[in-house]
Amino acid sequence: MDEQWYDIIIVGGGPAGLSAAYSAWMQGAKKILVLERDREVGGILQQCIHNGFGLHHFKEELTGPGYAQRCYDLVKDKKEIEILVDTMVLNINNDKIVTAVSPKYGLIKIQGKTVILTMGCRERTRGAIRIPGYRPAGVFTAGAAQRMVNMEGYLPGKKIVILGSGDIGLIMARRMSLEGCKVQAVLEICPFSNGLTRNMVQCVYDYDIPLYLSHTITAIHGKDRVTGITAAKVDEHMKPISGTEFEIDCDTLLLSVGLIPENELSRELGLTMHPLTNGPIVDQHRETSIEGVFAAGNVVHVHDLVDFVSEEAEIAGKYAALKAMGKMEGNVTDVRVEAIDEVRTCVPQHIRIGKGETIRLFMRVRKPMKRVRLTVKSGVNMLFSKVLPVAKPSEMIAADIPAAKVNGHYTDWTVSVKEEEA
Numbered sequence: 277m278d279e280q281w282y283d284i285i286i287v288g289g290g291p292a293g294l295s296a297a298y299s300a301w302m303q304g305a306k307k308i309l310v311l312e313r314d315r316e317v318g319g320i321l322q323q324c325i326h327n328g329f330g331l332h333h334f335k336e337e338l339t340g341p342g343y344a345q346r347c348y349d350l351v352k353d354k355k356e357i358e359i360l361v362d363t364m365v366l367n368i369n370n371d372k373i374v375t376a377v378s379p380k381y382g383l384i385k386i387q388g389k390t391v392i393l394t395m396g397c398r399e400r401t402r403g404a405i406r407i408p409g410y411r412p413a414g415v416f417t418a419g420a421a422q423r424m425v426n427m428e429g430y431l432p433g434k435k436i437v438i439l440g441s442g443d444i445g446l447i448m449a450r451r452m453s454l455e456g457c458k459v460q461a462v463l464e465i466c467p468f469s470n471g472l473t474r475n476m477v478q479c480v481y482d483y484d485i486p487l488y489l490s491h492t493i494t495a496i497h498g499k500d501r502v503t504g505i506t507a508a509k510v511d512e513h514m515k516p517i518s519g520t521e522f523e524i525d526c527d528t529l530l531l532s533v534g535l536i537p538e539n540e541l542s543r544e545l546g547l548t549m550h551p552l553t554n555g556p557i558v559d560q561h562r563e564t565s566i567e568g569v570f571a572a573g574n575v576v577h578v579h580d581l582v583d584f585v586s587e588e589a590e591i592a593g594k595y596a597a598l599k600a601m602g603k604m605e606g607n608v609t610d611v612r613v614e615a616i617d618e619v620r621t622c623v624p625q626h627i628r629i630g631k632g633e634t635i636r637l638f639m640r641v642r643k644p645m646k647r648v649r650l651t652v653k654s655g656v657n658m659l660f661s662k663v664l665p666v667a668k669p670s671e672m673i674a675a676d677i678p679a680a681k682v683n684g685h686y687t688d689w690t691v692s693v694k695e696e697e698a
């Protein structure tokens with residue numbers, strides 16, 4: 277490579293990385309490098325051929341590849357933005373030196389003034405949930421099956437059982453039905469679905485697919501190939517209840533049991549991580565615990581909509597550019613944001629209050645609730661209050677705190693959701 281110094285190095289070329297690059301360019305950054313390990317940019321959206329993307333960000337409904345193309349179109353002709361595909365980042369150090377490897381350039385080391393982490397997330401596998409039984413062929417993560425069907429043109433099987441009601445699992449229930457397969461059941465260990473309401477309706481209810489809430493798999497049958505599973509009801513502690521077991525014949529098991537932010541590089545770098553989001557702790561500018569290192573998208577916390585991923589990445593790109601150009605504001609007060617009551621996680625986890633700016637908080641609740649009051653307080657001072665008709669763990673809640681409310685409130689903030697009294 278001719279140029280080894282960059283204003284901003286972005287690790288990951290999915291929708292977050294591309295949106296961050298465009299936002300940084302808009303702020304005037306002169307040298308931006310995007311590193312992507314796949315053979316083309318776009319991330320997971322390449323295999324998400326269903327629609328439902330872009331309603332918030334582009335104000336129209338797009339497919340996954342359509343959304344990815346829109347993001348790529350924003351950056352493809354910008355001479356200040358360079359994209360390297362088929363390039364795997366191996367290490368990032370505290371001096372923001374990025375070590376990567378590619379077939380074209382071999383082992384390379386690149387220095388950045390700032391770094392943005394947009395590596396996305398990966399699926400939890402069978403090994404992580406420890407289902408008993410042999411290790412036969414026919415057990416896939418839902419995302420692996422999605423890529424197999426949508427991009428490679430292969431069917432993983434004909435009689436399908438899906439464990440978990442995450443969005444990818446629900447979408448694959450519909451996809452496999454459309455391909456002529458028989459989806460025997462969707463099993464979910466929680467007493468509520470972990471997918472978006474629209475996916476429950478459009479992918480499960482509309483196709484009359486049996487849904488078993490508060491159920492899990494206790495055994496996988498078959499030695500060479502899956503022949504069936506044993507399911508059982510679970511108690512309030514998510515332990516199988518003896519005597520409730522039943523068997524379902526199948527030749528394929530798809531797992532949709534959660535996503536894990538891809539943070540091996542973050543941990544090796546020494547970023548402070550949050551135990552519940554499994555991502556780096558960030559401020560409202562998406563700057564991490566190491567100055568000049570930013571993070572955005574699913575690597576920070578798992579989003580339900582890619583529109584929010586792009587929005588968050590634009591914030592990271594903007595402030596990474598300002599930092600690289602020496603325009604970031606100094607002399608700010610650091611305020612912690614704490615999730616309490618029924619709020620499980622809130623991002624950002626702390627705020628640097630300086631000049632007035634609107635702060636957007638993203639949060640998830642612990643359980644499904646109806647008619648709840650969302651409040652944000654600084655000590656005893658009310659910054660935000662709103663009644664929501666419904667709140668679900670699968671659907672992220674966003675709250676905007678106006679700049680006028682932010683200024684002067686230097687006491688730690690608390691974010692709360694409580695059910696309203698009838």
